[in-house]
Amino acid sequence: MNRKILFYLSIFVVFAITIFFVIKHKTDSMPVGEIDKARKIMAEAELINSSNYAKDSYALARLYYDSAMYLWASENERFIILRNYDIIREYADRSTNFAELSISQSKRNITNIANDLERRKTALNRKIEEFEGIFGKFPMDKDDRDKLIKCKMEFKEGALALESDNYANCEVKFDSAEPAITSLLESYGAKMADYFEDYPRWTDLVNQSINNSRRNKTYCVIVDKMARECYLYNGGRLVNTFTVELGANWVGNKTRQGDKSTPEGVYNITEKKSNGRSKYYKALLLDYPNEEDKLRFTQNKRNGLISSSSKIGSHIEIHGDGGKGADWTDGCVALENSEMDILYRLCSVGSTVTIVGSTRPLNELLAAN
Amino acid sequence: MKQRIFAGIAFLGLTVLLSTSCAKLPQTEIDAANVAVEGAKAADADLYVHDTFVALQDSLNGVMVDIEAQKSKFFKSYSTAKEGLVGVAQFAGEVAQQAVARKEELKKEIEATVTEVKGLVEADRQLVAQAPKGKEGASALLAIKAEIDAIDSSLVEVNTLFQAGDYIVSIDKVKAAKEKATSINAELTEVIAKYRGTR
Numbered sequence: 249m250n251r252k253i254l255f256y257l258s259i260f261v262v263f264a265i266t267i268f269f270v271i272k273h274k275t276d277s278m279p280v281g282e283i284d285k286a287r288k289i290m291a292e293a294e295l296i297n298s299s300n301y302a303k304d305s306y307a308l309a310r311l312y313y314d315s316a317m318y319l320w321a322s323e324n325e326r327f328i329i330l331r332n333y334d335i336i337r338e339y340a341d342r343s344t345n346f347a348e349l350s351i352s353q354s355k356r357n358i359t360n361i362a363n364d365l366e367r368r369k370t371a372l373n374r375k376i377e378e379f380e381g382i383f384g385k386f387p388m389d390k391d392d393r394d395k396l397i398k399c400k401m402e403f404k405e406g407a408l409a410l411e412s413d414n415y416a417n418c419e420v421k422f423d424s425a426e427p428a429i430t431s432l433l434e435s436y437g438a439k440m441a442d443y444f445e446d447y448p449r450w451t452d453l454v455n456q457s458i459n460n461s462r463r464n465k466t467y468c469v470i471v472d473k474m475a476r477e478c479y480l481y482n483g484g485r486l487v488n489t490f491t492v493e494l495g496a497n498w499v500g501n502k503t504r505q506g507d508k509s510t511p512e513g514v515y516n517i518t519e520k521k522s523n524g525r526s527k528y529y530k531a532l533l534l535d536y537p538n539e540e541d542k543l544r545f546t547q548n549k550r551n552g553l554i555s556s557s558s559k560i561g562s563h564i565e566i567h568g569d570g571g572k573g574a575d576w577t578d579g580c581v582a583l584e585n586s587e588m589d590i591l592y593r594l595c596s597v598g599s600t601v602t603i604v605g606s607t608r609p610l611n612e613l614l615a616a617n
Numbered sequence: 618m619k620q621r622i623f624a625g626i627a628f629l630g631l632t633v634l635l636s637t638s639c640a641k642l643p644q645t646e647i648d649a650a651n652v653a654v655e656g657a658k659a660a661d662a663d664l665y666v667h668d669t670f671v672a673l674q675d676s677l678n679g680v681m682v683d684i685e686a687q688k689s690k691f692f693k694s695y696s697t698a699k700e701g702l703v704g705v706a707q708f709a710g711e712v713a714q715q716a717v718a719r720k721e722e723l724k725k726e727i728e729a730t731v732t733e734v735k736g737l738v739e740a741d742r743q744l745v746a747q748a749p750k751g752k753e754g755a756s757a758l759l760a761i762k763a764e765i766d767a768i769d770s771s772l773v774e775v776n777t778l779f780q781a782g783d784y785i786v787s788i789d790k791v792k793a794a795k796e797k798a799t800s801i802n803a804e805l806t807e808v809i810a811k812y813r814g815t816r
Contacts, residue, residue, distance in 0.1 A: 278689035404793035
């Protein structure tokens with residue numbers, strides 16, 4: 249009887265010990281180490297915004313981690329002896345690998361994005377400076393002026409966003425500003441190229457004026473509209489350079505009265521005004537319109553380019569009260585009073601004044617900017 | 618006798634089995650911690666105090682791993698996990714407060730800068746009014762007036778972003794507007810001085 253009890257007791261003890269070791273083995277094999285490792289790497293990935301900068305690898309890391317946790321919870325519902333953690337460990341390892349990949353990709357992408365945005369900022373700033381350098385004094389309509397102002401403000405907002413590492417907002421601002429300034433450069437570049445088709449004629453007029461000055465040993469004045477400069481020659485030699493301001497609509501030739509354009513061509517001084525006879529300190533009245541102006545005006549009317557009631561205009565002068573920093577005249581050429589004094593003193597009635605778009609070729613002007 | 622021994626062994630086994638199954642999952646604390654973390658997210662903690670929010674989420678994840686680890690054991694104990702969950706809920710409350718405080722800070726900065734810009738724009742418009750009338754003033758001031766109008770439009774956009782709670786974008790916009798308004802002020806002062814100097 250006692251031997252039977254001992255036998256059954258020993259079977260039970262062996263059974264209990266076996267169960268104990270099986271349970272211990274299952275407990276020891278639970279995937280807590282792998283999952284914890286994956287969790288920590290995922291947190292590192294999230295700190296550097298891998299969900300933005302390495303979307304795909306981060307999404308896979310997240311998927312494997314969530315799947316591992318879900319499967320772990322499912323296995324824990326099963327009877328302990330029947331649990332199998334192999335697939336959970338595998339998913340946790342995959343999550344770790346993808347999270348590590350997302351971290352390295354994010355660091356690389358963040359560096360690349362930051363460098364790319366810095367390059368774009370430099371390029372955009374250069375384009376804006378280029379536009380203002382070349383076309384800053386070009387007459388602009390309201391739409392183009394508003395477009396330029398908006399572009400400059402968006403550039404500034406983008407630059408500030410870049411300073412605070414807000415790359416997404418910086419990109420949005422630069423994406424808006426870049427096409428705006430590019431289209432302005434293209435549009436005004438085309439207008440300028442169109443304008444400079446007259447350059448050969450301007451060059452001829454200037455050379456003729458200087459040659460005449462040399463031959464006759466007289467003064468002549470050359471006005472360079474693009475440069476905003478007025479050159480005084482004596483006997484074919486440059487003796488003075490002055491700064492000028494023009495009509496608000498200075499690009500191109502004058503077509504009619506009130507167009508605020510400064511005419512282009514060869515003129516002569518017909519009168520000198522001072523001592524209160526000029527509204528603008530002192531003035532040298534020019535013989536605009538000349539024969540060429542009258543012919544062009546008639547042709548423009550005939551071709552319907554200007555209305556039939558238009559007048560050709562007159563009273564184009566070189567006068568004082570300049571130095572405003574803007575093109576403000578109705579078509580006249582304005583100098584600062586101290587410079588007007590010099591020009592007024594040296595020029596005579598009959599002196600030649602040649603007004604041209606530019607004395608320098610277009611490629612030289614573009615290269616300078 | 619044999620029966621008593623077997624009954625005793627069965628009773629012992631049952632007691633062990635029941636005692637290991639009696640550790641209760643702290644579901645109330647889990648739910649409370651999740652709600653608290655969602656509350657921090659609703660306060661935009663992920664945007665305004667990003668690093669702290671990541672640490673909060675990691676704390677919660679760490680506790681959930683601990684809970685599953687306990688569930689995997691034969692002899693379970695959730696006391697440590699329970700304490701962890703209470704800690705997470707408390708931490709989430711602090712993170713939410715930090716996010717709200719950061720947002721308030723940004724809001725105040727934006728409001729102050731908007732007031733400053735409005736003042737600068739008003740000063741600019743007064744300078745424009747002081748500029749000489751007539752064609753000399755008109756041409757020089759045309760571009761400046763357009764820029765002042767652009768600043769006004771920018772402030773309207775800042776207000777829209779502000780009302781929508783997008784403080785991060787609106788702060789950059791208002792700073793750009795302030796810089797522009799300040800440079801216009803200097804430009805106008807120079808233009809007016811030039812006009813006065815040539816009279």
